[in-house]
Amino acid sequence: MTDHQFTHQHQHQHEMTNSHLLAHEFDYYAPASLAEAVALLNEHDGRARLLAGGTNLVIWMKMEQLAPACVVDVGRIPGLDAVRPSDGGLTIGALTKIRALRNAPVVQSAYSALSEACAAFGSTQIQSMGTLGGNVCNGSPASDTVPALVAFGAQVALVGPAGERTLPVEKFLLGPGRVALESGELLTEVRLPRPQPGTGSAFIKLSRVAADLAKASAAAVIVREGDRVVDCRLAFGSVGPTVMRAPAAEALLRGQPFSPELALKAGEAASEAVSPIDDVRSTAWYRREVVKALTHDALVTAWARADESGSLGAWETVGEPVESRGAFHVLRGEQREITLTVNGVTHRLAVRPNELLLNVLRERLHLTGAKYGCGIGECGACTVWLDDQPALACLTLAVAADGSQVTTVEGLQGPNGELDPLQEAFIEHAAFQCGYCTPGMLMMTRKLLDEIPSPTEDDVRDQLKGNRCRCTGYASIVRAVQSCAK
Numbered sequence: 001m002t003d004h005q006f007t008h009q010h011q012h013q014h015e016m017t018n019s020h021l022l023a024h025e026f027d028y029y030a031p032a033s034l035a036e037a038v039a040l041l042n043e044h045d046g047r048a049r050l051l052a053g054g055t056n057l058v059i060w061m062k063m064e065q066l067a068p069a070c071v072v073d074v075g076r077i078p079g080l081d082a083v084r085p086s087d088g089g090l091t092i093g094a095l096t097k098i099r100a101l102r103n104a105p106v107v108q109s110a111y112s113a114l115s116e117a118c119a120a121f122g123s124t125q126i127q128s129m130g131t132l133g134g135n136v137c138n139g140s141p142a143s144d145t146v147p148a149l150v151a152f153g154a155q156v157a158l159v160g161p162a163g164e165r166t167l168p169v170e171k172f173l174l175g176p177g178r179v180a181l182e183s184g185e186l187l188t189e190v191r192l193p194r195p196q197p198g199t200g201s202a203f204i205k206l207s208r209v210a211a212d213l214a215k216a217s218a219a220a221v222i223v224r225e226g227d228r229v230v231d232c233r234l235a236f237g238s239v240g241p242t243v244m245r246a247p248a249a250e251a252l253l254r255g256q257p258f259s260p261e262l263a264l265k266a267g268e269a270a271s272e273a274v275s276p277i278d279d280v281r282s283t284a285w286y287r288r289e290v291v292k293a294l295t296h297d298a299l300v301t302a303w304a305r306a307d308e309s310g311s312l313g314a315w316e317t318v319g320e321p322v323e324s325r326g327a328f329h330v331l332r333g334e335q336r337e338i339t340l341t342v343n344g345v346t347h348r349l350a351v352r353p354n355e356l357l358l359n360v361l362r363e364r365l366h367l368t369g370a371k372y373g374c375g376i377g378e379c380g381a382c383t384v385w386l387d388d389q390p391a392l393a394c395l396t397l398a399v400a401a402d403g404s405q406v407t408t409v410e411g412l413q414g415p416n417g418e419l420d421p422l423q424e425a426f427i428e429h430a431a432f433q434c435g436y437c438t439p440g441m442l443m444m445t446r447k448l449l450d451e452i453p454s455p456t457e458d459d460v461r462d463q464l465k466g467n468r469c470r471c472t473g474y475a476s477i478v479r480a481v482q483s484c485a486k
């Protein structure tokens with residue numbers, strides 16, 4: 001270590017508050033291709049964890065629930081985030097962000113249940129960071145996209161040292177947190193079959209608050225011919241060790257004329273089929289009861305949506321394709337010089353694998369607008385824009401942000417320090433409440449106004465569902481944002 005490095009590190013440790021650290025140390029690998037990623041996972045078998053959006057993995061490491069010796073970041077491998085039509089259906093790359101899927105016209109029109117599952121997902125920031133592949137590989141029975149994927153009969157494509165294999169999503173799920181990934185394998189794509197003519201679908205989630213995991217969820221895909229149900233698939237989240245189907249309930253519907261009464265009977269059969277538990281979010285009894293209503297409501301909605309076309313509708317590219325930075329790695333304890341362009345100014349900084357973007361912004365660049373609140377993705381106080389998308393700096397590895405553009409609340413000001421009109425509106429409408437949460441709220445609502453120039457109250461509240469206020473509430477914030485509407 002050079003004197004300069006030592007002084008720098010020493011000073012850094014001195015300034016650092018320990019509350020928002022990622023204490024665990026690991027070797028960080030950023031492969032540039034799928035083949036390199038497979039080789040790395042194979043070489044470090046049992047010691048490596050793949051990193052996609054990090055909204056699960058970084059939290060597990062922070063909370064010391066996982067301590068992988070090495071982290072293989074596949075977030076910049078080009079091609080894994082593509083969404084394309086294939087074999088008449090839709091192929092979704094594992095790195096596709098939940099938010100991009102939510103907004104994709106093809107998903108909204110042909111796979112409504114999946115689009116609804118993505119809209120019901122966590123917060124806007126978590127949707128912008130989290131990937132479809134991460135949601136499936138997380139193996140949680142509460143993973144929101146999974147009931148929709150199971151109900152549509154989706155397959156996963158897995159690539160490993162022995163080549164590619166495919167599995168139905170249903171068979172990929174083994175138990176809570178357990179999926180059928182073999183050593184050296186990663187999930188590359190999710191493949192959805194083309195919906196048959198007359199298909200309608202719906203997803204409904206019940207949770208304690210908007211940005212929370214499900215107490216229970218249901219996805220229904222129904223195929224309609226006249227007044228009859230030709231086919232039906234039902235899948236449920238958070239009511240068993242994995243996402244579950246209810247074959248007896250599906251059998252009740254097949255070939256029968258549809259009615260709300262029949263949907264309720266199917267709900268009763270589904271309620272018998274699930275095996276929920278008591279936990280912090282709900283009781284087994286409540287979950288079993290609510291499955292009846294969720295099944296009924298999802299079926300009635302799916303039935304009403306079923307049409308004869310089976311069309312994949314308008315086709316548009318989903319999300320921004322990722323750009324490779326070229327392969328590199330940083331061993332634990334070592335540093336790598338990264339380039340960050342923050343609020344238009346380019347910085348070169350040496351960072352260790354486990355340094356978080358939030359620490360770098362606050363303690364190295366002295367940009368203290370982004371705040372540390374919870375440190376685990378729940379409060380939104382640390383929100384910045386990373387390559388123009390909302391991101392939680394408390395869950396972003398600085399090394400993974402190499403080459404990115406970052407905007408913090410300080411960057412909303414004009415060149416002479418003049419406030420953004422939205423900042424002025426926050427002051428005028430007394431939306432500048434505790435002050436601590438305000439930068440995160442501004443970053444989210446400025447982004448909303450850029451995307452939807454005249455947002456409704458529901459748009460504002462949905463955008464802010466991951467920005468927690470416990471002092472005053474959201475009424476004046478909504479007023480301030482709407483006063484800026486074009």
Ligand SMILES: Cc1cc2nc3c(=O)[nH]c(=O)nc-3n(C[C@H](O)[C@H](O)[C@H](O)COP(=O)(O)OP(=O)(O)OC[C@H]3O[C@@H](n4cnc5c(N)ncnc54)[C@H](O)[C@@H]3O)c2cc1C
Nearest residue numbers: 052053054055056057122130131133134135143144187377
């Ligand atoms: C505040 C908060 C709210 C949340 N709300 C919801 C919610 O409402 N609904 C919901 O379903 N989830 C929710 N989550 C969980 C999480 O955001 C999702 O599971 C997300 O989709 C994970 O994707 P990721 O890319 O961030 O995964 P990562 O954290 O990068 O990875 C998750 C796991 O999957 C593995 N993995 C990732 N990609 C692959 C791949 N391609 N191949 C093989 N293995 C892979 C990783 O090694 C890791 O074990 C929430 C999380 C937070 C912090």
Ligand code: FES
Nearest residue numbers: 373374375380394
């Ligand atoms: S500090 Fe990042 S979400 Fe709370």
Ligand code: FES
Nearest residue numbers: 434437469470471
């Ligand atoms: S705005 Fe910070 S707690 Fe309400």
